[in-house]
Amino acid sequence: MTQAAVQARHFTLLLTSSRRGARLARLLTERQLDAWGCPSAEASHIVAELAANAVAHGRVPGRGFRLTLRLDAAGRLRIEVSDARGDRVPGIQDPxxxxxxxxxxxxxxxxxxxxxxxxxxxxxxxxxxxLVPDRAEP
Structure with a gap:
């Protein structure tokens, strides 16, 4: 697959720390990536997990979480989910x-x-x- 240079893109949104907020994070990610021409199931999974973690483990009453998507000119997507609990640093568990x-x-x-x-x-x-999402063909 050849990949043409893309324009750098940025999307950020503050969402409520609730199940609804986490669901909206995933849905809005899917829509935004579609609009940018780079739909990605992997990115949707990542946002779903990070948003769910922000709601379950990073919630502080009255404070939301922030979703940020950055697509650079080389086509690399950076997903960021920021929450209010800096004292709870996540790590991979072995359940x-x-x-x-x-x-x-x-x-x-x-x-x-x-x-x-x-x-x-x-x-x-x-x-x-x-990650580098697959680019939709023009």
Whole structure:
């Protein structure tokens, strides 16, 4: 596949720390990437997991989480989800077979080329992931 240079793009939105907010993060990501001509199931999975984690583990009453998508000129997508709990730094867990949760960051690691966590202002944190989504044919 040949990849033409693309214009750098940026999208950011503050969402409520709720199940609805997490669902909207995934849906809006799908729509935005479609509009940019680079739909990506992997990016949707990453956003779904990071947004769910922000709601489940990064929630502070009255504060939301921020979703940011950046598509650079080379076609690399950076996904960032920032939440209000900088004291809760996520890591990959090894849940037992009977556990219902704890696999989210394994999914992120499997879908992304790389990912990580960085501190954000005011005691917050940002979990990010990068990948090169497939480009839709013009």
């Amino acid at each position: 037992g077979d009977q556990e219902e949760s704890g696999r989210g960051l394994r999914i992120v690691a499997g879908c992304a080329d790389r990912w990580g966590v960085v501190p954000a202002p005011s005691g917050c944190k940002t979990v990010w992931a990068e």
